[in-house]
Amino acid sequence: xxxxxxxxxxxxxxxxxxxxxxxxxxxxxxxxxxxxxxxxxxxxxxxxxxxxxxxxxxxxxxxxxxxxxxxxxxxxxxxxxxxxxxxxxxxxxxxxxxxxxxxxxxxxxxxxxxxxxxxxxxxxxxxxxxxxxxxxxxxxxxxxxxxxxxxxxxxxxxxxxxxxxxxxxxxxxxxxxxxxxxxxxxxxxxxxxxxxxxxxxxxxxxxxxxxxxxxxxxxxxxxxxxxxxxxxxxxxxxxxxxxxxxxxxxxxxxxxxxxxxxxx
Amino acid sequence: xxxxxxxxxxxxxxxxxxxxxxxxxxxxxxxxxxxxxxxxxxxxxxxxxxxxxxxxxxxxxxxxxxxxxxxxxxxxxxxxxxxxxxxxxxxxxxxxxxxxxxxxxxxxxxxxxxxxxxxxxxxxxxxxxxxxxxxxxxxxxxxxxxxxxxxxxxxxxxxxxxxxxxxxxxxxxxxxxxxxxxxxxxxxxxxxxxxxxxxxxxxxxxxxxxxxxxxxxxxxxxxxxxxxxxxxxxxxxxxxxxxxxxxxxxxxxxxxxxxxxx
Numbered sequence: 458x459x460x461x462x463x464x465x466x467x468x469x470x471x472x473x474x475x476x477x478x479x480x481x482x483x484x485x486x487x488x489x490x491x492x493x494x495x496x497x498x499x500x501x502x503x504x505x506x507x508x509x510x511x512x513x514x515x516x517x518x519x520x521x522x523x524x525x526x527x528x529x530x531x532x533x534x535x536x537x538x539x540x541x542x543x544x545x546x547x548x549x550x551x552x553x554x555x556x557x558x559x560x561x562x563x564x565x566x567x568x569x570x571x572x573x574x575x576x577x578x579x580x581x582x583x584x585x586x587x588x589x590x591x592x593x594x595x596x597x598x599x600x601x602x603x604x605x606x607x608x609x610x611x612x613x614x615x616x617x618x619x620x621x622x623x624x625x626x627x628x629x630x631x632x633x634x635x636x637x638x639x640x641x642x643x644x645x646x647x648x649x650x651x652x653x654x655x656x657x658x659x660x661x662x663x664x665x666x667x668x669x670x671x672x673x674x675x676x677x678x679x680x681x682x683x684x685x686x687x688x689x690x691x692x693x694x695x696x697x698x699x700x701x702x703x704x705x706x707x708x709x710x711x712x713x714x715x716x717x718x719x720x721x
Numbered sequence: 722x723x724x725x726x727x728x729x730x731x732x733x734x735x736x737x738x739x740x741x742x743x744x745x746x747x748x749x750x751x752x753x754x755x756x757x758x759x760x761x762x763x764x765x766x767x768x769x770x771x772x773x774x775x776x777x778x779x780x781x782x783x784x785x786x787x788x789x790x791x792x793x794x795x796x797x798x799x800x801x802x803x804x805x806x807x808x809x810x811x812x813x814x815x816x817x818x819x820x821x822x823x824x825x826x827x828x829x830x831x832x833x834x835x836x837x838x839x840x841x842x843x844x845x846x847x848x849x850x851x852x853x854x855x856x857x858x859x860x861x862x863x864x865x866x867x868x869x870x871x872x873x874x875x876x877x878x879x880x881x882x883x884x885x886x887x888x889x890x891x892x893x894x895x896x897x898x899x900x901x902x903x904x905x906x907x908x909x910x911x912x913x914x915x916x917x918x919x920x921x922x923x924x925x926x927x928x929x930x931x932x933x934x935x936x937x938x939x940x941x942x943x944x945x946x947x948x949x950x951x952x953x954x955x956x957x958x959x960x961x962x963x964x965x966x967x968x969x970x971x972x973x974x975x976x977x978x979x980x981x982x983x
Contacts, residue, residue: 481896487896487897487899488899490900491899491900494900494904495903498904498906499907501907502912505913506763508919509772509773510767510768510769510772513763514767638749638750641749642749642752642753645754645756648756649759652763657763658766661759661762
C-alpha cells in the first residue's frame with residue numbers, strides 16, 4: 458500500500474467530481490435549501506413530540522436537539538461520500554464495467570468508495586456543526602480536551618459503521634444485480650437515528666442496536682457530548698465499528714469471487 | 722376515447738408484466754415505507770397520544786392507514802422522465818400518437834398493483850404485533866378511502882409531472898423534486914397526524930395540498946375524524962389546478978425541447 462499514491466489519486470477524484478457538480482450551479486442552491494428545510498422539518502417534528510411532555514425516553518428537548526445535530530452531520534457525510542459512490546456499484550455490475558475497475562492497479566474498494574464526491578452534502582455537515590454549537594450554548598456544555606477527543610473517536614466510529622453498512626448492502630449487488638432499493642430500505646431505517654433510542658420500545662431498541670446498529674451511530678456520540686456515556690459504551694462502539702469495517706472488507710473480497718462479468 | 726382505453730390497457734398489461742419481473746425490488750420498496758410504524762412506536766411508547774386526544778388503538782390504525790395510503794400514492798415520474806430525457810428516449814415517445822405521460826401513468830398503476838400483496842403481508846405482521854388494533858372498515862369506508870387515495874396519487878402525479886416538464890429547461894429536475902419532498906414528508910401526516918400539529922401550523926396547512934395527500938385519506942380509512950365531502954372537493958380542486966398548470970408547462974416545454982443523447 459502506497460499512501461502517497463492513494464492521496465494523489467484521491468485528489469484527482471475530487472477534482473474531477475467537483476468539476477462535474479459545478480456544471481449544475483442552480484442545483485447546489487436548491488440542495489442547500491433542501492437541507493435547511495429538512496432540518497427545520499425535523500426540529501418541527503421533534504417540537505410536536507415535546508408540546509405536552511418534558512421528556513421523551515429520558516431526553517429533554519435541548520438534549521434531543523444534539524441528536525438532530527449529529528444526525529445532520531452524519532447524513533451530510535452519507536450524501537457527500539457514500540451515496541454518490543455506492544449507488545454506482547449497481548451500474549458497474551449491470552453494465553459489466555466493474556471489469557475495468559478490477560483491472561486497475563489500485564484497490565477496488567478504494568476506487569469504488571471514493572471515486573465521487575458530492576459537495577451538497579458538505580453544506581449539510583456545516584449545518585450539523587452549527588446545530589451542535591448552538592446545543593453547546595443551550596445545554597451549558599463546556600467542551601474540554603478529553604470530551605473533544607471522545608467525541609471525535611465516537612464520530613469516526615459512527616462514520617465507519619455507516620460506511621460499512623452501506624458498503625455491505627451495496628456488495629450484495631454482485632449476487633442480486635439490482636439492489637438499488639436495498640439501500641433505500643437502509644436509508645429509511647437510518648432515518649430513525651434522528652430520535653433518542655430510549656424513546657423506542659424495548660424490542661425495537663434491541664433491533665436498532667443489533668441488526669442495524671443505529672444506537673451506536675447517533676445516540677452514543679450525543680451521550681458523550683452530554684457526559685452521560687459510560688466508558689464501556691464507548692469501548693463497545695469502537696469494537697463494533699472495527700468489526701463492521703473488517704467484515705465489510707472481507708465480504709467484498711469474498712463477493713468478488715462470485716463476480717461474473719456482464720455483457721461482453 | 723375507446724382508442725385511448727385500448728392503448729392504456731395494452732400499456733398497462735405490458736408494464737404489469739414488466740413489474741412482476743422485478744418483484745423483489747418492489748418488495749424492498751414496500752419495506753422502505755415502514756417509517757410510520759416506527760413513528761407510532763415513539764408516540765405510544767411515550768404516551769404522547771393522550772395529549773392529542775387520540776387513543777393508542779386509533780393512532781395505530783391511523784399510522785397503518787398512513788402506511789397504506791403512502792404505498793399507493795408514491796410517485797417517481799421525475800426520476801424516470803429525467804433519465805429518459807437525458808438518454809434521448811423521450812424523442813420517439815413524442816412522435817407517438819399518445820401523450821408520453823400516459824405511459825408513465827400506466828407504469829405507476831401497474832407498480833401499485835404489484836405492490837399490493839407485499840403491503841398486505843406487512844399489514845398482517847402489524848396486526849400480529851398489535852392484535853388489539855385490528856379492525857375491518859365498512860365497504861363504503863373502503864371505497865371512499867380508495868377514491869381519496871387515488872386522488873392523492875393524482876395530485877402527486879400531476880405535481881411531479883409539472884416538475885418533470887421542467888426537464889425541458891434544466892436537465893436535473895430531480896433536485897426540485899427533492900426540495901418538494903420535504904414539505905410532503907413533514908406536512909402530509911406521514912410522520913405525525915395533522916391534528917397533532919401546533920396551531921400556528923394548523924392555521925395555514927390546510928390551504929396547501931399536503932394534508933390531503935396522506936392525513937385525509939388515512940383518517941377516513943382508520944375511522945378518525947375527517948370531513949369527507951369537503952376533503953374530496955378540495956382534492957378535486959387541486960387536481961384541476963395542477964392539471965391546467967401541467968398542460969401549460971408541457972406545451973411551452975415541448976417547444977423548447979432539444980433532443981438529447983442517441
